[in-house]
Amino acid sequence: MRDLFLLDPTVTFLNHGSFGATPRVVFETYQRWQLELERQPVEFLGRRHDCLLDDARARLAEYLHVPDVDNLVYVMNATWGVNVVARSIMLQPGDEILSTNHEYGACVNAWHHTCDRTGATWIQADIPLPLPSDEEIVEIVWSRVTPRTKVLYLSHITSSTASTFPVAALCKRAREAGILSVIDGAHAPGQIPLDLAAIDPDIYTGNPHKWLCSPKGSGFLYARPEHHPWMHALVISWGYGDPASAGWGMGAPDAPLLVARHQYQGTRDIAAFLSVPAAIDFQREHDWESVRARCHALAVEAQQRVSDLTGIPAPVPPDHYAQMALCEMPASVDLPTLKRRLYDEHRVEVPVIAWNGRKFIRVSVQGYNTPVDIDTLLSALKAVISTQNVRIDAG
Template sequence: MREEFLLDPSVTFLNHGSFGATPRAVFERYQEWQLELERQPVLFLARRLDGLLAEARTALAGYVGADPDDLVFVPNATAGVNVAAWPLGLQAGDEVLSTDLEYGAVDLTWEHVCGDLGARYVRTPIRLPVTSADEIVETIWAGVTPRTRALFLSHHTSTTALTLPVAELCRRAREAGIRTIVDGAHVPGQVPLNLRDLDVDYYAGNCHKWLCAPKGAGFLYVRRELQRDVHPLLVSWGYEGDDPSFVSRHEKQGTRDSSAYLTVPEAIDWQREHDWDAVRTRCHELARRARNELGLEPLTPDSCEFFAQMVTLRLPEDAPEDLKDRLYDDYRIEIPVSEHGEDRFIRASFQGYNDAADLERLRDALAALL
């Protein structure tokens, strides 16, 4: 399947998780949308775009288990979290509860929002390695106080590649009257998702990562009764009329290229045509092999409950400081190495274009470098 993608064949690419990669056929459809726009910009933007976006939203909504009118396109999950952070009605002394496993960019979002409003962003430490979903739930829930107004969680964490038990936490939060915001950047295309079943208030996801759509395609889902208070970061033509809709406010934001959004249905269809359930199963098995064969400490039990197509392992204390650079410069392996507190981790991503030979190249390189 490697030939279906545009990736440099000289690189062992084990970092799909950072930015994704788009199949050749999907990318070509993306370029076709751009060409259609340039052939007749007025026809495309002023007369056709609303309908085209509605069709794309309908396809995406069916894929993630939502009503098309309950989600809007955004450039990425971080943008969606930024939109969701402001309408919570936070006041001085309120708390937004989270964990110390969240993506750094959205940590900065919450620190900024809470700082402006006099609220607190509380990051509950999660002990690694984790041993059970119940342990994670109880650790996070122990951080709830009478001042907790919102719970913010990653559905699947970035650095640690850990699937969190967000369904149970959303259920508890809803019973307690606490708003829930979930960062699903790594979920669509990698972890099964049904937003109706999840019963979350706000959910931001990416289509350009594991769903393999072009870069700049994400979405924000908002529970229907909360949508009136949710506003985009840019106010534009979507506010025309006496009662502009949630979708209108977010989709009509001046002149921009929506080709990445319009290509999302193509990405969904492409994965279905290539039996992506079987691909995900094969990739999870590669991640399991990496967990069990690389000789490094895993962060989770050996179960798809905790990891899917990415796996993160703890590096030994004496691992070279320049390990990431040496893996790339000496072995042409693209893979992230990161810090978390006093620990250093390596995260391997396995997508449809990866195979056992990629894992073996990583194993041999680490054996030589560690």
């Protein structure tokens, strides 16, 4: 599939997870939308804006199994989605926001801001690596619930540790306990089959621009209707107050509250949102279930080969990841040097991660990767590690 993407052929690209990568045909759709905007900006942003976005929202809602499209709106990215919630929520001093030690730092910052603003407390359940079973994860998280827990905030697939968390079970328990569930699904759409009706979170934000391969800046925010009234847009614009003023003041009098408030954020480029249906079509046309299965198998193989090289067992078992494999590095590796040498000397783009005093690389496998990419990673790792005075106990 390499030719279907725009990636630099001189780079072994094993970091789809950070920012995604867009197929040529989807990118062309994106550019066509931008050209159409510039042909008649007032027609596009003034008259057609709401209808175009309604269509793109409907396609995404169907893809995510969101029965009521009024509960879904495009936002720039998952950080934005988390910020909408963290910056709107009314909490009291002593209220608790429960999360884990695997969350994405930028979004944790948003919740720290909530704590500074309201006097609420950030509580972190410590989930160890090697990753325990789903049942144990649920129990570890739940053991930190108290009568003051108001919010449960979790990644669906974690960033630093590339682990899939049992969010459906935790959302169910949170609902029963009257705790607001907020799920950060930045890595989920496109990487795993996603059914929001089945997970049934209070709030879920995600990034089609990662594993669904849509252009950058196409995130979404889903919320059950009872939460729409307190969820304010990061940019207060026409949709605030009177919903009839939504959409550049030209009127969408019946716009649902979530859409009225969050869809118009001043003048901006909406082409990335409008290209999400093309990304969905691309994956359907290329039998993405099979692509995912092939990528998973290659990720598992990569993880096994790195373990064989380092002698360190896999920190996350294959049934807890899809297309991103976490591989632990020897403690004596210097991570910045490893990253620099993998890229400068071997043109291998792979993230190095420091987490909880341990060192990892996170290998992303996407449709355009082949076994040759994994061979290149392994020989590059071998070369760098053998000249870094790294102690390897086995393998």
